[in-house]
Amino acid sequence: NGRNVDKKIRPAESGIRYVLEELPQGGKTSGLNSFERTVQKLSASQVVYIGEGHTSLPDHLLQLRIIEELYRKDPRLVIGMEMFPASSQVALDSYITSTKEIDEQTFLKQSDYYNVWRYDYRYYRDIINFAKKHRIPVVGLNLAREIVSEVFRSGTTDTLDKDVLNKLPKDRDLDMPGYTDRLSAMHCIHMQGNHGSGTVSGFIQAQGIWDETMAENVAAIVRKLPDHKVVVLAGAQHTRKDSGIPPRVARSLSVDQASVINVTSDHVPINLSEVADYYFFSAPATLPETPKIGVVLSPETVSSGKVLKISHLSQHGKAGEAGLQEGDIIRKVNGVAVTDLSDLRIAMFDTKEGDMIKVAFNRQEGGTEQDLAVMVELTIPPKMVDHP
Numbered sequence: 058n059g060r061n062v063d064k065k066i067r068p069a070e071s072g073i074r075y076v077l078e079e080l081p082q083g084g085k086t087s088g089l090n091s092f093e094r095t096v097q098k099l100s101a102s103q104v105v106y107i108g109e110g111h112t113s114l115p116d117h118l119l120q121l122r123i124i125e126e127l128y129r130k131d132p133r134l135v136i137g138m139e140m141f142p143a144s145s146q147v148a149l150d151s152y153i154t155s156t157k158e159i160d161e162q163t164f165l166k167q168s169d170y171y172n173v174w175r176y177d178y179r180y181y182r183d184i185i186n187f188a189k190k191h192r193i194p195v196v197g198l199n200l201a202r203e204i205v206s207e208v209f210r211s212g213t214t215d216t217l218d219k220d221v222l223n224k225l226p227k228d229r230d231l232d233m234p235g236y237t238d239r240l241s242a243m244h245c246i247h248m249q250g251n252h253g254s255g256t257v258s259g260f261i262q263a264q265g266i267w268d269e270t271m272a273e274n275v276a277a278i279v280r281k282l283p284d285h286k287v288v289v290l291a292g293a294q295h296t297r298k299d300s301g302i303p304p305r306v307a308r309s310l311s312v313d314q315a316s317v318i319n320v321t322s323d324h325v326p327i328n329l330s331e332v333a334d335y336y337f338f339s340a341p342a343t344l345p346e347t348p349k350i351g352v353v354l355s356p357e358t359v360s361s362g363k364v365l366k367i368s369h370l371s372q373h374g375k376a377g378e379a380g381l382q383e384g385d386i387i388r389k390v391n392g393v394a395v396t397d398l399s400d401l402r403i404a405m406f407d408t409k410e411g412d413m414i415k416v417a418f419n420r421q422e423g424g425t426e427q428d429l430a431v432m433v434e435l436t437i438p439p440k441m442v443d444h445p
Contacts, residue, residue, distance in 0.1 A: 082325055092337070096126045099335055102315035103286055104275060106303060108293030108333065109319075115339035116319045117180045120290055123317065124187060127286060134193050135278055139271060139291035140174045140181060141197030149197060153189045162393070162403050171399035173202050178406065179344055184290070196278055198271040198289070200225075205263045212259035214266075226269035230308070231261060233300035240264050243294070268295060272305035279312055293318055299331045348410040348435035351376040354387065356397055363396040367418075373438040379431040381416065388428075389417035410437050 090098075099105055107123055109116040128134050141149060148167035151159045165171065170178060188195050204221060208214055214222055231237060244260040255263075271291065278287050295301045298316040306314065318326075318333035326332045351374010354365045365387045370377045387395055391414050393404035408414060417430040 082327065092122070093126070095335060095337070096123055097130075099123070099315055099317065100127055100130050100286070102313040104279065104289065104303075104306065104312055104314040105286065106289045106291065106296035106298075106301075106314070106316040108296035108317065109290065111176050111292060112180070113319070113321070114180065114342040114344055115321070116293075117184065118342060119317075119319050119337055119339050120288075121184050121187065124184065124193075124288055127288065128187075128191060128193065131286060132191065132193075133282075133285045135282060135285050135287050136184070136188055136193055136195045137198045137271075137275055137278060137287055137289045138181075138195060139199050139289075139295060140176075141168060141170075141195075142173055142199040142201050143197050143274070144201060145169065145173065145197045149195050153185070153195050154192050162406070165403045165406070166400070169399070171402050173199075177344060177347070196274065198274045198291070200267065200270045205267055208266060209255035209259045209263040212256045212262065214262065225266055226273050228308070229262075229265045229269050230305065231265050233304065236300040237261055239294070239300070268302055269305055271295065272302045272309075275302060276306050276310045279306075279310060293332075297332050298334060345409075346437045347405075348408055348412065348437050349374055350381075350405075350414070350416070350433050351436060351438075352381060354398065354401070365395060365397065365401065371438065374436055375434040376416075379416070379433040380429070381418065381431060381433070382420065384421065386419045387416060388419060389415075391415055405435075408435055410435055 105123070105127070107116075107120045109120065124134070124136065145168040148159075148164055148169075151157065151167070152161075152164035159167065165178065185195065187193070204217065204225075207216060214225065217225075240261045241257050243264075244257045271289075275287060275289055278285075289296065289302065291302065296303070296316050296318070298304070298314075301316075303314045303316055306312065315335060316333045317335045317337065318329070319339050320329075320336045321339075329336060349371070351371040352367045353369035353371070355368040357364055357366050367376075367381060367383050367385045367387065370381065370383060387401070389395060390401060390404035393400065395401045395404055405414065412435045413432045414435060415430055416433050417428070420427045420429055
């Protein structure tokens with residue numbers, strides 16, 4: 058008779074959700090233990106994964122402390138690192154275990170660290186130095202960045218060179234529970250941050266190859282050195298016990314494994330027991346800021362090769378006061394030849410605010426190229442503050 062007698066709204070997956078409040082998690086304290094006792098239990102496993110946020114100093118300090126403690130218990134140790142591809146192995150061996158040692162700058166150059174990984178080397182420096190001091194082998198677990206980037210971009214392995222394709226893992230398990238969902242969410246974050254360009258399917262394929270390659274390399278270490286303990290340093294998503302490297306190693310090798318995560322106040326996984334076997338609470342810590350020359354550099358290619366040209370002078374730096382100008386080509390910093398940004402980072406490694414560095418450069422003036430050099434004081438630019 059013209060009246061609604063029943064009204065229904067069909068449930069929908071999509072829509073707008075807004076979390077009004079995140080309630081804190083809790084649990085029984087009976088499982089907590091001291092660092093020493095936790096590592097004692099951890100040491101029963103032959104392969105130990107220690108996850109990290111790549112720019113989290115507390116995570117890297119925890120990695121170092123666990124490595125030190127495991128080494129104290131048994132010096133038969135190998136460190137596998139996501140941060141280095143297999144192509145860096147010669148440089149790793151030359152710097153850490155060879156009797157014919159190379160210096161740190163040469164190691165960073167030969168390993169191509171700032172091109173293949175790019176994160177501040179200071180996060181890993183103490184770990185590498187501890188390995189060097191005790192001649193602990195360090196193995197690069199990763200594959201070449203350009204392979205991952207190509208698969209991410211194209212969404213397939215079909216565009217890869219046949220020789221490269223033949224060296225990739227034949228088994229790539231993308232069906233682990235939650236794996237593709239997790240990577241799809243990560244892909245959205247990458248796209249929002251302008252970190253590469255590629256489809257979600259390409260991202261999942263690339264990450265799968267990444268995980269499988271590291272798993273193959275971990276298994277190879279265990280087979281080669283069955284009496285050694287292997288410590289794997291990799292991103293926390295790669296060290297997940299449910300869908301990261303560990304289950305892929307277990308697929309081809311029967312070995313005791315344990316995964317470790319550092320729990321921070323701003324990120325506690327709800328499914329912690331599925332992600333890791335052990336967890337730690339580390340105190341906050343940050344690296345000192347890296348000082349700057351005060352220039353914006355543009356990599357260019359000229360007839361003589363690659364160069365770095367000054368495209369802009371910062372008002373917060375001392376480069377202009379020292380005599381540098383836009384258009385100058387940087388040739389050397391503190392006597393180290395620089396042709397790209399990785400060279401510059403190596404040349405300026407370990408510098409501090411207030412240090413004076415010698416910058417040699419070329420300037421084109423009146424049709425004549427001049428070779429000049431100035432001393433530049435390094436500064437730390439002021440932090441950008443949001444407008445009130």
